[in-house]
Amino acid sequence: MYSLLELRHLSKNYPPQSVLSDIQLELQTGEILGLLGESGSGKSTLLRLAAGLIDPDEGEIWLNGEKLRLASDQLIPGHPDIKIVHQDYNLSLPISVRENIAYALRYYQKAYRDERVDELIELCHLETVADKPAKSLSGGEKQRTAIARALAEEAKVLLLDEPFAHLDFANRRRLAQTIRTLAEETGTACIFVTHDAPDALSLSDRMGILYQGKLLQMGTPQEVYQQPISEYVAELTGEINVVPRNTFEQFFGTPPRPSDTLLIRPEQLIITETEGTQGIWATVERSIFEGSRYRIQVTAEQQSFIVYAPIAFPKEKSVFLRYIFPTTY
């Protein structure tokens, strides 16, 4: 069995720059793949290559076991089964949401078109704005309209360029749920790119880390977050305490991995007011309120740590710092 979409050894240069090099990834039906990378890491270029809109310098793209033709060999680049939603949505602003979606189905019979448009409006939660002109929509509504339009022709693969970039918290949640529903109910596979770690971690079935055009790591969000292959991946995916091995041994005992430097997430540490089994007394430097938790900076023998706690601790208070979850991470 082959994968739905396969990128094989893709490279792309915009001389003198190598923008992507030797990208390999596979996407299965109904899978949501997130690509996390900082600005300029090559995310949009990778999506444009995957959509068949530009030619790679090396490598091939396979869809359902068939090699895609090069963009330069086609009158209209792209493939009908692969749809890309760009950052700027590309909607026709004067016409309604319904008309924007229907436009993608203009060559179909009216009865089918009306039925399909209604289905997509429901799937993408656009009922309340269906007859409004696109120019009057919020960012989230525009994004969902662009997705509905991309899906109109039953694309098998949806490519989303920074789908959450302009959305507030509630709209992020809503859009993420729409994408999950889509994948589950229609089997549409999705690659989305983002520079926001929580979005990548919470929505992806698998995620990749893109850095200077290279895929550094690929795995489930848990694998990438809990076993980052480098300090860079650890920092990109969340907050991290970098602890030299001998300090770790002195404070907490045997380290979980035999490396010179240990990458410890804040939630792997706890602070208490009383002494526990293995740990070290530390001094609170500051407590910062972050809504659902406090982010607390403590110092023990010149080593600084970030810890999360449900309550604030006063500056200069002595707290006992312990390392937890030694087996799960």
Ligand SMILES: Nc1ncnc2c1ncn2[C@@H]1O[C@H](COP(=O)(O)OP(=O)(O)OP(=O)(O)O)[C@@H](O)[C@H]1O
């Ligand atoms: N058509 C082009 N011509 C020349 N250079 C390009 C072209 N397209 C992209 N690049 C360069 O390739 C690099 C990667 O660009 P890309 O847009 O893929 O990054 P990105 O990760 O999507 O960034 P962002 O998050 O800022 O959108 C950048 O340095 C960019 O300047």
